[in-house]
Amino acid sequence: MSATGSESITDTPIDHPRVGLFVTCLADIYRPNVGLAAVALLEKVGCSVEVPQTQTCCGQPSYNNGDLAGAARTARNTIEAFEDFDYVVVPSGSCAGMLHDFPRLFESEPGWQQRARAMAGKTHELISFLTDVRGLDAVDASFGRAVTYHDSCHGLRALGIKEQPRRLLASVGGLELRELNDSEICCGFGGTFCVKYPEISGRMVADKADAIAATGAKVVLGGDLGCLLNIAGRLGREGGDVSVYHVAEVLAGMADVPGLGDPPGSGGRSR
Amino acid sequence: MESLSHAFKERSVHALKDETLQVALHRAKDGFAVKRAKAVEGLPEFDALRDRAVAIKNHTLENLDHYLERYADAVERSGGKVHWASSAEDARRIVVEICRAAGAKMITKGKSMVGEEVGVNGALEGAGFEVVETDLGEYIIQLAHEPPSHIIVPAVHKTRGQIADLFHENHQKYGLTRKLSEVPEMVNEARQVLRSKYLDADVGITGANFLIAESGTSVIVTNEGNGDLTCSLPRVHIVTAGIEKVVPTAEDATTLLRLLARSATGQDLTTYTTFSTGPKRADDTDGPEEYHVVLVDSGRSTMLADQFREMLRCIRCGACMNHCPVYGAIGGHAYGWVYPGPMGSVLTPLSVGLKEAGNLPNACTLNGHCAEVCPVRIPLPDLLRTLRHREYQLKLGLKPLRWGLAAWVWFTSHPRIYRLGTRVQARMLATLAGRKGRFTRMPLAGGWFKGGRDLPAPQGETFMAVWARRQKERGQ
Ligand code: SF4
Numbered sequence: 001m002s003a004t005g006s007e008s009i010t011d012t013p014i015d016h017p018r019v020g021l022f023v024t025c026l027a028d029i030y031r032p033n034v035g036l037a038a039v040a041l042l043e044k045v046g047c048s049v050e051v052p053q054t055q056t057c058c059g060q061p062s063y064n065n066g067d068l069a070g071a072a073r074t075a076r077n078t079i080e081a082f083e084d085f086d087y088v089v090v091p092s093g094s095c096a097g098m099l100h101d102f103p104r105l106f107e108s109e110p111g112w113q114q115r116a117r118a119m120a121g122k123t124h125e126l127i128s129f130l131t132d133v134r135g136l137d138a139v140d141a142s143f144g145r146a147v148t149y150h151d152s153c154h155g156l157r158a159l160g161i162k163e164q165p166r167r168l169l170a171s172v173g174g175l176e177l178r179e180l181n182d183s184e185i186c187c188g189f190g191g192t193f194c195v196k197y198p199e200i201s202g203r204m205v206a207d208k209a210d211a212i213a214a215t216g217a218k219v220v221l222g223g224d225l226g227c228l229l230n231i232a233g234r235l236g237r238e239g240g241d242v243s244v245y246h247v248a249e250v251l252a253g254m255a256d257v258p259g260l261g262d263p264p265g266s267g268g269r270s271r
Numbered sequence: 272m273e274s275l276s277h278a279f280k281e282r283s284v285h286a287l288k289d290e291t292l293q294v295a296l297h298r299a300k301d302g303f304a305v306k307r308a309k310a311v312e313g314l315p316e317f318d319a320l321r322d323r324a325v326a327i328k329n330h331t332l333e334n335l336d337h338y339l340e341r342y343a344d345a346v347e348r349s350g351g352k353v354h355w356a357s358s359a360e361d362a363r364r365i366v367v368e369i370c371r372a373a374g375a376k377m378i379t380k381g382k383s384m385v386g387e388e389v390g391v392n393g394a395l396e397g398a399g400f401e402v403v404e405t406d407l408g409e410y411i412i413q414l415a416h417e418p419p420s421h422i423i424v425p426a427v428h429k430t431r432g433q434i435a436d437l438f439h440e441n442h443q444k445y446g447l448t449r450k451l452s453e454v455p456e457m458v459n460e461a462r463q464v465l466r467s468k469y470l471d472a473d474v475g476i477t478g479a480n481f482l483i484a485e486s487g488t489s490v491i492v493t494n495e496g497n498g499d500l501t502c503s504l505p506r507v508h509i510v511t512a513g514i515e516k517v518v519p520t521a522e523d524a525t526t527l528l529r530l531l532a533r534s535a536t537g538q539d540l541t542t543y544t545t546f547s548t549g550p551k552r553a554d555d556t557d558g559p560e561e562y563h564v565v566l567v568d569s570g571r572s573t574m575l576a577d578q579f580r581e582m583l584r585c586i587r588c589g590a591c592m593n594h595c596p597v598y599g600a601i602g603g604h605a606y607g608w609v610y611p612g613p614m615g616s617v618l619t620p621l622s623v624g625l626k627e628a629g630n631l632p633n634a635c636t637l638n639g640h641c642a643e644v645c646p647v648r649i650p651l652p653d654l655l656r657t658l659r660h661r662e663y664q665l666k667l668g669l670k671p672l673r674w675g676l677a678a679w680v681w682f683t684s685h686p687r688i689y690r691l692g693t694r695v696q697a698r699m700l701a702t703l704a705g706r707k708g709r710f711t712r713m714p715l716a717g718g719w720f721k722g723g724r725d726l727p728a729p730q731g732e733t734f735m736a737v738w739a740r741r742q743k744e745r746g747q
Contacts, residue, residue, distance in 0.1 A: 025683075028734045029697045030727065035734035051738050053690065056683035062676055064637060064656060066663030070680035077684045153638035186596045188722075190636025192672070195718030197634050199284045202722030203600045204636075233724035236709045244727075261709040261727030264701075 019047040020085035022078070022123075024095045025057040026225040027246075031260065034225065037252035038091045038126050045134040047089075052081040058095040063105070064191050072105040072112075079115050087133070088123040091248055092224045093155020096125040100158070125155055126248055127223055131164040141253035142173030148180045148217040149247070150208070150231065152224035156184060165223060165247050172250060178215040182207075189230040205234040212242060219259070221247040232260035272390045272418060276607035276619055276628035283605040283634070295430050296602050303593035306537025307644065314533065324530055324647050327523045328584040332575060338484040338517045339566070345487025349549025351562035356389075362567045363394035366476065366509060369563050370400055373507045375473035379465075381491060381501040382406035383478025384422050384587055385513050385567050387609045388622075391476065403468045405497035407461055414441050420603030422610060423535050423589040428602050431457075465497070475501035475559070479512035480531065480586070481524040482564075488548040489564065490524055492531065492541040502547045508559035510547075513567050515583040527586055530646040534588040570622050578657050582617050584647040591641035591651060597634055606631060613641035613651040617658065625662050632658035633668075694736055697729040704728030 019042055027034040035051075042049045059074035079102065082088045090096040100123060102116035130136040149169070155161040169177055188194060188204025195201075208231060212220055218241060222228050225246060232244035243259030258266050275282065286292055311317045331338055343353040354369075356362035362385075370378060378400050380386065392413075395402045404413040408425040412418065414437045419425030426434070431454060438457055439450045445464055451457050477498055479489040489510045491498045502508050518524050532538040551558030574583055592598040592612025603611030608619045608628070616631035632655040641651045662668050682689050704710055710726040713719075719726055 023734050025693070029693050030729045032730055032732055032734035032737045036737065039738075051735070053735060053739070054686040056686055056689045057679070059683070061679055064659070065668070065672065065676055066656070066659030066661070067673075067676050067680070068660055068663075070676055073680050074683040077686065081686075153636070153640070157639035157643055184640075186636050186638035186640065188596070188636065190638070193634070193636045194722060195716075196672075197280070197283070197597075198718045198721035199287050200597055200600050200634065201636075202724065203287055204596050205722065205724060207600075229727055230724065232727045233709070233719070234722075236725040236727065237711075237723055257730075258708060261725060263706055263708040264731075265706075266708070 015046065017047050017086035019049050019087045019089050020082045021049050021051050022055055022058070022082060022088055022090045022095065022099070023051065024090060024092045024225065026229065027091055030229065031225055031246065033249055033254060033257055034091050034246045037246070037248040037254045038089070040252040040254065041126070041130055041139070041248060042089060044139070045130055045136050047087075047134075050085070054081045058090075058098040059105075060094065060098045060191055063098060063101070068105055072109075075102050075105050075116065076112065078102075079112070079119055083115055083119045086122065087129065088119060089126055089129050090123065091126040091246065092226070093125045093152050093159050093161055094224050094226060096123055097154045097158040099123040125159050125161060125223070127165045127168065127251075128155075128159060128161050131167060137167055138171035139168055139251045139253075141251055142175070143250050143253075143255060144174030145219050146176040146178055146215075146217040147219040147221050147250070148178050148212055148215040149183060150180060150187060150212075150220060150222040150227060151183045152222055152227045153184075153186050155223050161223065165221075168251050169221070169247070175250070178217045180215055181211045183211075187227045187230050189226045191226065194230060201230075202234075205230050209234045209238060213240070218242050220244045221250060223247050228260055236261045272387060272609050274608045274619070274623040274627055276623060276631060279605060279607055279628075279630035279634065282607060283601040286601040286605045291430055291433065292428055292602055295428050296599060298430075299424070299427050300599050303536065303589075307534060307590060307593065308537075310533040310537040310539065313539075314529075317530075317533070320526060320530055321646055321648060323526050324586075325584065327518060327526060328647055331518055331523075332515070332580060332583055335514065335517070335575060338519055339514060341519075342482050342484040342487060342517050343564075343566075345485065346549065346562075346564055347487075349487050349562075350552070351487065351549045351564060354563060354565045355568070356565050357568045359389035359567070359569045362389040362511065362565055362569065363391060365565050366391055366511065367394055367398045369507065369509055369561075370395065370474050371398070373474055373561065375400060375507065377401045377403070377468065377472045378474045378476060379468055379472040379501045379505060380404050380409070381475070381477035381493065381498040382409050382425065383476065383511055384419075384609065385478055385511050386476065387419060389511070389567060389569060391511065403465070403472070405465050405469070405495075405501050406493065407458065407495055407497075410461060410465065411437060414438075418604070418609065420611065421589060421592060422587050422614075428604065469500045469504050472501075472505040474507040474509060475503075475505040476509045476511060477501050479510050479516050481527060482510075482512055482517040483519075483521050483524050484517050485520050486548055488521070488546050490528070491545050491547075492528070492543065493545070494536075494538075494542045496543045498545050499543060502545060503557050503559065506559055507561040507563070508547065508550070510562075510564045511567065512564065513569075514571050515585075531586055531588050534590040534644065534646040574621055579617065579621060579654060581649050582614070582621075582654060584649055585614055586647060587614075588646055590644045590646065594640045594644050596638065596640070597636070613655070614649070617651060617654045620658055625658065625665065625667055629662050629667050632656075632662070690733075690735060693733050697733045698731060701729050701731035
């Protein structure tokens with residue numbers, strides 16, 4: 001870990017930006033290790049990371065179920081917590097995309113819309129921030145396993161995240177990436193979709209699990225915890241030996257804990 | 272056509288369990304997407320063409336009344352007649368009247384989605400006419416008494432075996448008694464049956480892919496040439512088309528044609544592109560004696576005036592459904608009306624109402640694949656979300672969902688309570704899951720498990736708690 005907040009006084013924001021980490025509600029509750037990995041990676045690229053304690057959820061459950069006023073209420077809380085940072089970084093393409101959509105929630109509130117727009121302009125998904133904004137092209141981590149990678153839809157299509165995680169994974173010692181057939185096809189999570197239409201969602205994630213099995217890799221990585229919970233849930237139900245991690249955990253050298261849904265203290269089902 | 276969209280949930284579950292359907296869907300799944308990708312790769316200016324197509328469509332929609340008038344004038348100048356149908360009912364009535372006035376008995380039809388939309392076949396059959404679909408896919412589903420399940424491949428849900436059975440059952444009366452198994456044989460047999468129908472038909476009804484305003488020309492694309500024969504052999508040709516099909520010039524139509532087949536089937540162009548303008552002229556060797564165009568509004572002008580105008584850019588290529596994982600899992604019939612997949616999930620609620628079809632815009636993960644491939648860049652996920660917003664405002668959605676959302680919004684805008692609640696939840700879930708690390712069931716969360724999956728347990732502490740402790744240890 002190179003830097004802490006106390007060193008930032010003499011640096012310009014660009015050399016040493018103050019980054020607000022929006023950890024996302026799912027990572028906060030289900031996978032604190034993703035938050036820690038994000039902090040470690042951000043500090044490696046010279047950021048001073050802060051975690052506003054007033055952050056909650058990005059508001060997608062409301063937004064995508066048509067409750068725009070509710071989404072706006074949640075969004076105001078996020079804007080107040082994060083608008084003063086140089087950057088807002090999110091370890092999820094889906095939630096980062098939501099923050100980018102905030103201005104749409106305030107069509108009739110120009111003041112808030114202005115604030116939302118300003119914040120959206122400095123909001124980035126974690127991996128693309130590390131690579132595209134901070135110029136990172138290698139990490140010093142090792143992970144001696146064959147892995148496969150699922151491209152989560154929102155990161156891929158709304159934010160153009162495809163090559164960046166692969167570039168960083170290529171620098172991880174001992175890691176072999178086996179490309180997933182149909183890696184760009186939705187896993188069937190879709191937020192509340194997965195509980196509103198469980199049979200359709202279940203079919204989609206079962207197809208995803210089949211594609212994963214076909215790679216022979218025993219580890220699946222991705223950049224969005226929603227998709228990863230869905231995939232890990234299906235893999236767990238099938239009872240195989242494939243573990244699921246957020247890509248940041250591997251890049252930060254912090255995938256030495258059990259994968260999502262693996263028994264605690266096991267070091268992962270696949271070992 | 273009557274809507275069954277209210278039963279989407281049951282129909283989709285049924286479709287998932289229908290093994291024959293699943294075989295057919297699986298076979299179709301990759302074909303179109305791969306072919307489209309190849310076609311796009313082979314045309315470096317594809318994206319530039321898309322931009323031009325969007326501009327053409329937007330310009331036309333902004334001046335729709337003008338171009339419709341120009342088109343209608345040009346049709347009349349060429350000796351044709353234009354009929355304006357403001358509703359599906361009008362459209363049915365007009366088509367039946369034209370056929371009656373022509374003293375028709377037998378009517379051939381080229382594939383027409385607007386025909387399906389307004390229910391032309393039912394109306395004609397009800398009025399005592401014999402109607403024969405000439406597009407092979409449409410012919411198959413006509414024999415099966417089913418609606419199309421895809422807008423460009425209406426019988427995509429049928430397996431070869433099912434088609435062989437249908438032909439065997441229906442072609443005996445023509446003396447064709449051998450049961451076939453190979454595709455070319457089946458195509459030949461259908462051709463043989465259809466050929467006599469073309470010659471007997473009094474009226475030919477086609478749809479239109481484009482209507483060219485400057486010349487009053489209608490354009491259809493087919494791969495079987497059945498459109499040509501339907502246009503030109505019978506005494507009377509009726510074109511049925513939605514009002515959004517009009518484009519200003521032939522040049523505009525060709526720009527859209529370059530996108531259409533590539534997006535639909537991955538072809539550079541379809542095998543046949545048929546242009547028809549007015550009835551037979553004095554020095555023409557063939558062509559119909561009468562040429563009618565039925566321009567159908569049926570909700571389109573309402574769409575033009577509200578947030579869904581962009582949907583009217585649709586050129587009915589089917590790329591959105593070919594790339595939709597939900598469509599790929601359940602097929603087209605589950606959607607319950609004429610148009611399935613992403614475009615259908617926008618159009619259906621606008622046509623038959625949100626109360627009837629509220630499930631459609633919700634049954635989508637908003638993964639965005641459809642918008643990525645749509646040749647005219649329709650922001651389908653945004654439109655679906657707008658429909659959800661409308662549904663929410665009209666209070667049509669499920670009550671428990673509304674309450675859940677309201678509670679979540681309250682929770683997420685009270686950070687202190689949220690912090691406390693999430694801490695308790697993470698710890699409790701981790702403890703309950705115990706050494707297994709995941710749940711195989713949980714009260715009140717049945718939906719998740721119904722999808723055939725476990726729920727991974729949280730690690731135990733929330734990130735915010737870990738972070739707060741770490742900051743304390745660092746002395747901050
Ligand atoms: S919405 Fe777009 S992709 Fe879908 S059928 Fe229409 S033009 Fe094609």
